[in-house]
Amino acid sequence: MASLPDLHKTEIAIVEMTNxxxxxxxxGEVAPNAALTAAARAFAEYLARTGTFAHExxxxxxxxxxxxxxxxxxxxxxxxxxxxxxRGFDTRALAREAVExxxxxxxxxxxxxxxxxxxxxxxxxxxxDPNPKxxxxxxxxxxxxLKVEFRIENAAGAAVGYALGEEVHTLPERTIVTHTSCxxxxxxxxxxxxxFEPRNGDHFIVRAKSPGITVERK
Numbered sequence: 001m002a003s004l005p006d007l008h009k010t011e012i013a014i015v016e017m018t019n020x021x022x023x024x025x026x027x028g029e030v031a032p033n034a035a036l037t038a039a040a041r042a043f044a045e046y047l048a049r050t051g052t053f054a055h056e057x058x059x060x061x062x063x064x065x066x067x068x069x070x071x072x073x074x075x076x077x078x079x080x081x082x083x084x085x086x087r088g089f090d091t092r093a094l095a096r097e098a099v100e101x102x103x104x105x106x107x108x109x110x111x112x113x114x115x116x117x118x119x120x121x122x123x124x125x126x127x128x129d130p131n132p133k134x135x136x137x138x139x140x141x142x143x144x145x146l147k148v149e150f151r152i153e154n155a156a157g158a159a160v161g162y163a164l165g166e167e168v169h170t171l172p173e174r175t176i177v178t179h180t181s182c183x184x185x186x187x188x189x190x191x192x193x194x195x196f197e198p199r200n201g202d203h204f205i206v207r208a209k210s211p212g213i214t215v216e217r218k
Contacts, residue, residue, distance in 0.1 A: 002132050003088035003090055004132060005089050005091040005094045010092075010094050010095045010134075010136075011037075011095075011122045013091060014099055015120055015122055017095055017099040018120065021099070021113075022112065025113055028115075028118070030118055030120040030140060032120055032121065033143075034121075035069045035071035036069070036141055038069045038070075039062075039065045040122055040138065042069070043065055043137050044124060044125035046058055047080075047125070047127070048125040048126060053080065054080075066121075066139060066141065072144040072145075074142045075117065075141060075142040075182045075183070076140070076142075077114065078140075079108045079111050079136075079138040080135070080137055081097075081098035081136040081138075082134070083097050083133070083136070084133040084134070086132075087132075088132040089132060089134070111138075112140070116182055117141055117142050119141050120139065121141075124137075142182055147180060148180070148181055148183075148200045149179070149180045149200055150184075150199070150201065150202035150203065152206065153175075153176045153203065153204065153206065154173055154175050154206050156173065156206045157173055159172050159173055160190065160206050161189070162189045163187070164186075164187050165183075166185065171206075179198070187204070191212035191213050192212055192213055202217060203218040204217055
């Protein structure tokens with residue numbers, strides 16, 4: 001008789017193995033979220049029931065399914081796995097096969113290693129088949145509550161250049177700009193060696209200072 005896994009324990013093991021991998025890569029752990037788990041479960045059961053296997057199989061994107069489950073996101077991505085073996089799987093073997101498959105696929109690996117995600121939802125469903133066949137859905141996300149919003153005010157008397165992550169901007173004099181981002185990256189200004197990691201609610205004021213400028217963080 002084929003070996004059948006405990007699906008709830010398989011889901012727990014997938015979360016555990018994901019966090020072990022993130023820790024190995026010097027990234028923070030992700031915490032289970034009930035709404036993400038509900039979205040993952042509904043989609044895993046849909047894929048198993050319909051015999052389909054694609055991120056848009058139900059006509060929606062992962063973000064739309066998460067929103068329908070009540071999750072307000074800042075960033076979100078989804079990994080899918082389909083595993084079948086006539087011998088079946090024990091609980092941790094099924095979890096390991098799903099996670100190792102994601103680690104060895106560039107796109108899925110990138111999702112596992114997103115530095116800004118903080119929450120996870122995982123569900124595993126058995127699909128009808130003569131052999132044990134399982135579909136795993138993993139959602140990795142950062143909630144909207146962790147979105148970073150900050151302002152830059154140019155009081156320097158001339159246009160000021162600055163970089164936010166890889167984006168380069170010019171702020172005209174006597175202008176205030178607001179940035180909203182899940183992952184703004186480092187903030188640097190021309191003519192100064194100052195480097196900032198923006199926090200939600202920050203207000204940066206750029207002022208003239210011979211021979212260049214100064215930046216005040218309020």
